[in-house]
Amino acid sequence: MFFLLASVLVACNTTKPSSDEQEKSNIDKQTVLQTVKLIKEKNKLTDTELLQKGVEQCALLWRKSDGTTQEFKNFCLEKYIKSEKEKELVFSKISRNLEILNGHFNTITIDLLRPTHQSDYDTHEIDNYFGSYSVGAHLIEDFYKNKIAFIVALNFPPFSLEEKEKLAKSWSRKQWAYARLGDMFEARVPVNLVQKAGEVAAATDRYIADYNVCVGYLTDKDNKRFFPEDKVLLSHWNLRDEIKANYANKNDGLEKQKIIYKVMQRIISQEIPKDVINSKEFTWDPYSNKTYKNGKEVNLNSEPNTRYKYLLDNFKANSAMDKYYPNSINYIKRQYDGAKEISAENTEKIFEKFLSSELTKKVGKLIEQRLGRKLLPFDIWYDGFKSRSELDESKLDAQTRKLYPNAKALEADLPNLLLKLGFSKDRAKYICDKIVVDPARGSGHAWGASMKGDVAHLRTRISGKGMDYKGYNIAVHEFGHNVEQTISLYDVDYYMMNGVPNTAFTEALAFIFQKRDLKLLDINTNSPKAEALKTLDLFWSAYEIMGVSLLDIKVWRWMYENPNADEQQLKQATMNLAKEVWNKFYADVYGVKDQTILAIYSHMLNSPLYLSNYAFGNLIEFQLEMQLKDKSFSKEVSRIFKQGRLTPNEWMNQATGNDLSSEPLLKETAKALTKI
Ligand SMILES: [Zn+2]
Known part of the structure; x- marks a missing residue:
């Protein structure tokens, strides 16, 4: 975080x-x-x-x-x-x-x-x-x-x-x-408009946070149930993760994935019976869309396009601010040119190039081989490339618990971690003097300083038994954030330039650290095959998230073109646009047309136009890794992150000599394919 x-x-x-x-x-x-x-x-x-x-x-x-x-x-x-x-x-x-x-x-x-x-x-x-x-x-x-x-x-x-x-x-x-x-x-936006948008966002958050499907009450046409009665899944995150988890289930995994997929489609089309949301009162067959109580069929009303009502409310609240900006720039431009400093047009260009790559077909074929079946639309979440660690996690737990019985032990060891990454003793001390470790209530986060002379906080969860491996892995991620926060505050020449271009950049460095967590435990994991699998995994998730991001942009454009549309019309438009993106970039790989699944993301409602940050995070990580290869990790990280808050493209140019692009990920993917 x-x-x-x-x-x-x-x-x-x-x-x-x-x-x-x-x-x-x-x-x-x-x-x-x-x-x-x-x-x-x-x-x-x-x-x-x-x-x-x-x-x-x-x-x-x-x-x-x-x-x-x-x-x-x-x-x-x-x-x-x-x-x-x-x-x-x-x-x-x-x-x-x-x-x-x-x-x-x-x-x-x-x-x-x-x-x-x-x-x-x-x-x-x-x-x-x-x-x-x-x-x-x-x-x-x-x-x-x-x-x-x-x-x-x-x-x-x-x-x-x-x-x-x-x-x-x-x-x-x-x-x-x-x-x-x-x-x-x-811009000077009237306080009441800012307030209104905040209220709409909060209401949307509540809608999203309280949208659960009681999957224990799902049945197929033969009245067969698939999930334990008490299992409840939040849309869309838990539903998606359930699909992911079932790739390892050779028993009825595929059936479970299929029924969840059907639920997702019913949510997108809002045919989902309103009274099955958050409720265990009825059993629901999402295939026929019939509902039952005590074995008897009952007719329930569908959700009344509430999903799209919230999207429209967000559009209205945010577009009301447009006229207060120079040249009345709209919300799309504010989120892209403004917050991310990568225009929506440039984002589309970069993503479309990636999505049109022939590699999507090749990796798709590889997945079919590994699954032993044709691809199905929910395989956008295929996670079988995740290399199951050959390392015994309980041994790792023992190691990290011994090393880090408490927060202070981790704090004292931070300079050593930087030494292992090639930083000099002085430099490691310089950076780590500005980072303190606090025991966290939650899973942890990194909170940087905003003035020189102050410290960054690494918050990490440590139980009475010491830090387990999972906690350690997250702590290394947060440490990556802290190192970035420190360099980009203390080493940047002008205070006004402190920081990184946008969120995707800080996440990229955190992941670069996190990936090296075993190396920091002196465990050598030099396996080209594991590397290749990791690349393919990233490729496949970027393939998915870029499509979702494109849809997000298209839906907002449509709302701007049709400012008086109602939720029914917006639903229809969203589904059409989802199919359009699917047909253009996925249909050939999956061998099926007209799927709406890209419209399931909750972010489209509660974090409008944010999704592309995830895809950019992937691309930036790859572009930086390419730059770090065969070079001094410490020198490059210090040089690159002290550039401060240039625009993303200019930052990347000065960091690597190239524009921000998907080329490195595509190149590595092509290489990875030859190794698997
Ligand atoms: Zn992070």
């Missing part, structure tokens, strides 16, 4: 909702032009491109409550910084102050949450009140009130992703840092 540090910068959410008029900019185009002209004349400027951008941005954010048109003009005229020297000074002061604010807010949040996160604290209900208190919640709104936001917008305006990518090659590090500061005040 990984916590986004930017979360301390969320907008204020307690101000009373205000009228539309108050939430609109009172500065028109004419005023912007006049202001630019005035500043240009006063400062005798020749190049006004950046000035124009700054004044426009300032105007976009300005409200009546900030001042009249004349006050706006005066403000810009007075606060525009002409001299580069002064600009540099102001920038460094703002950076320093933001580090102070972010850093301390982050520390306060970590400390308030200690009883919730750490097992060495007593707990009481009161902890939840403090734990959910957001100390930085008012920062952004305060910065509008005291005009800091406008000084930043005017002098350090934001750049779009297109602009960043175009300018990347010519920008100095300082210009990059200026642009990152500019990102801070991109």
Whole structure:
């Protein structure tokens, strides 16, 4: 798990909702032009491109409550910084102050949450009140009130992703840092809209979190049951994992997979009887879609397209914010160009290239051989490439328990782990001095610092008997996060550039560490076959998740094209689009058309447009592994992660000399096929 540090910068959410008029900019185009002209004349400027951008941005954010048109003009005229020297000074002061604010807010949040996160604290209900208190919640709104936001917008305006990518090659590090500061005040969205979207998201979360199928009550046409009576599976995660788990079941695994698949189809089409969700009152035959009580058939209503109602609610709540962004950029662009900094179009290009690869057919054939049957649509979740470890896990447990009886023992050993990865003694100490290990209540997480001088926290679960191997494996993953968090905060030249391009990048390094966990226990697992299986496993899961990600984008585009559609129409469209993606990239491999299964992911509802992060995580991991091969692991990791938050493509270019691409994974897959 990984916590986004930017979360301390969320907008204020307690101000009373205000009228539309108050939430609109009172500065028109004419005023912007006049202001630019005035500043240009006063400062005798020749190049006004950046000035124009700054004044426009300032105007976009300005409200009546900030001042009249004349006050706006005066403000810009007075606060525009002409001299580069002064600009540099102001920038460094703002950076320093933001580090102070972010850093301390982050520390306060970590400390308030200690009883919730750490097992060495007593707990009481009161902890939840403090734990959910957001100390930085008012920062952004305060910065509008005291005009800091406008000084930043005017002098350090934001750049779009297109602009960043175009300018990347010519920008100095300082210009990059200026642009990152500019990102801070991109849009001023009315608090009530942010609140509304939050409410919709929370309601969607509840719907998703409480959507269980009591599989013990599923039957086929012969009234045969397949699962223990008390077995309950959450959609879609547990349902999918049940399909995965049954590849090892040679008895009735296939039948179980088939019936779960049918359930998934009924959920997507919303033909699922409403009263079988979360209920053990009826038995349900998903094939005929008939329901029974005490052996007698009863007619139940289908779920009334609730799934799509939630999707629509999310669309409405998020698209309502569009007009407050520069050029009214929509939610798709905000999630892709904004949050991920990889455009939806570029994502499609990269994924489609991967999905169109002939390798999908070859790997599909290999899976058919291994299964001894033709592929079925749910084999998108085939997990038979997972190399069952030949190592005895109880022996590993004994080893890790002895090594790490408690959190402090792990903390003391962290520098040794880095030594084994090739870091020098000094460098290992430098990094590990900035990481502390705390005993976790949950499975663990990594929480980085937000200011230099502070430490990153590695939270890991250790029982009274010491750390078992599973816990150790996760702890190594979290340690990977901590190393990244430390390098990308302490070694990056500008505070505004700290971090990595997006979530997928931090996960990639965590997985690179996690994969080396046995090496860190001095167990040599140099098996080319195991390596090849791992690659094929990653290939097959990327093949699945990329299709789901494409569908996610297409559904949002459709909603934007049909803003007045109802849930019935959205359902139909989603199913059609799912089939379209299936027919284009899967039908040939699977030998069957018109499947809707790609629409089952719960993320489409509760984390809209997030899914492609998983696929990018896979690609980035491969691209980095290629780069690390035959090179010094420690030097490369240090060099690459101190680049900070460039755009993903620019980061990858400077890391490896290549664009972000699926090529390395495809290449390795082709190689792996020859080894199996
Ligand atoms: Zn992680």
